[in-house]
Amino acid sequence: xxxxxxxxxxxxxxxxxxxxxxxxxxxxxxxxxxxxxxxxxxxxxxxxxxxxxxxxxxxxxxxxxxxxxxxxxxxxxxxxxxxxxxxxxxxxxxxxxxxxxxxxxxxxxxxxxxxxxxxxxxxxxxxxxxxxxxxxxxxxxxxxxxxxxxxxxxxxxxxxxxxxxxxxxxxxxxxxxxxxxxxxxxxxxxxxxxxxxxxxxxxxxxxxxxxxxxxxxxxxxxx
Numbered sequence: 001x002x003x004x005x006x007x008x009x010x011x012x013x014x015x016x017x018x019x020x021x022x023x024x025x026x027x028x029x030x031x032x033x034x035x036x037x038x039x040x041x042x043x044x045x046x047x048x049x050x051x052x053x054x055x056x057x058x059x060x061x062x063x064x065x066x067x068x069x070x071x072x073x074x075x076x077x078x079x080x081x082x083x084x085x086x087x088x089x090x091x092x093x094x095x096x097x098x099x100x101x102x103x104x105x106x107x108x109x110x111x112x113x114x115x116x117x118x119x120x121x122x123x124x125x126x127x128x129x130x131x132x133x134x135x136x137x138x139x140x141x142x143x144x145x146x147x148x149x150x151x152x153x154x155x156x157x158x159x160x161x162x163x164x165x166x167x168x169x170x171x172x173x174x175x176x177x178x179x180x181x182x183x184x185x186x187x188x189x190x191x192x193x194x195x196x197x198x199x200x201x202x203x204x205x206x207x208x209x210x211x212x213x214x215x216x217x218x219x220x221x222x223x
Contacts, residue, residue, distance in 0.1 A: 043153045047189040056086040060191060063095055064198035067111035068103040075111065079118050088132020089119065094187040095195050101177045102199045135184035144171065147179025154178075154189075 059082040066075040082092060092115050100108035122129060151159045151174060163170040182189060193213065200210040 043149075049190050056082070057191060057194060059085040059087055060095060060194045061198045063092070064099055064195045065202045067096065067099060068107055068199040068202040070107055070110065072110060072114050075114050076118055079115055083122075083129050088130045090132040090134055090186055094135070094184060097184070098181055098187065098192050098195045099199050101181065102196055103203065133186045135186045137183055137185075141179075141183065143179030143183070144175040146183060147174035147177065150178040150182050
């Protein structure tokens with residue numbers, strides 16, 4: 001009887017077979033399953049936004065900007081405004097988790113520490129801020145393949161070639177940034193782009209990268 005196992009384009013599986021083929025002592029493998037072709041344009045439509053930015057989205061901009069600059073004096077009231085605008089604790093944490101890929105761990109960790117201090121102060125005043133959703137992720141996942149698809153979708157280009165002829169950067173960008181981080185669904189792809197652009201806008205000498213990411217806003221239709 002033909003049957004298939006649970007692997008997919010981005011999910012791996014392991015199969016242990018006890019063979020009924022006593023004569024040759026091996027399993028009989030049939031043809032490979034042809035997965036349906038993905039359409040980047042269709043996927044882009046799924047994550048595009050056709051409405052103006054909400055207040056909670058606008059609040060992301062100064063949080064990412066001041067965090068990347070290391071300006072903790074302005075970051076603290078920006079976090080408070082973000083909470084007032086409807087950002088949850090887990091969304092705020094995810095902002096800093098995404099930001100580390102562009103501004104480094106020191107800035108991201110200082111942002112998380114500032115958030116922690118803000119939440120402590122608010123808790124002592126009797127303010128209980130909503131935690132929000134944790135990310136839902138399917139495991140196990142081939143983050144490299146998923147990341148390449150996400151990268152292709154956002155850029156509108158084929159990025160299957162090794163980036164900068166260096167596997168370290170190629171894997172980090174595709175598997176971790178566009179694969180793992182973008183799969184964490186408690187911060188939308190559009191909101192992650194807001195974090196990215198706000199972070200790059202605060203940094204010096206990264207104008208080329210900033211222009212590239214600003215081009216993605218037309219695809220997302222963010223206004």
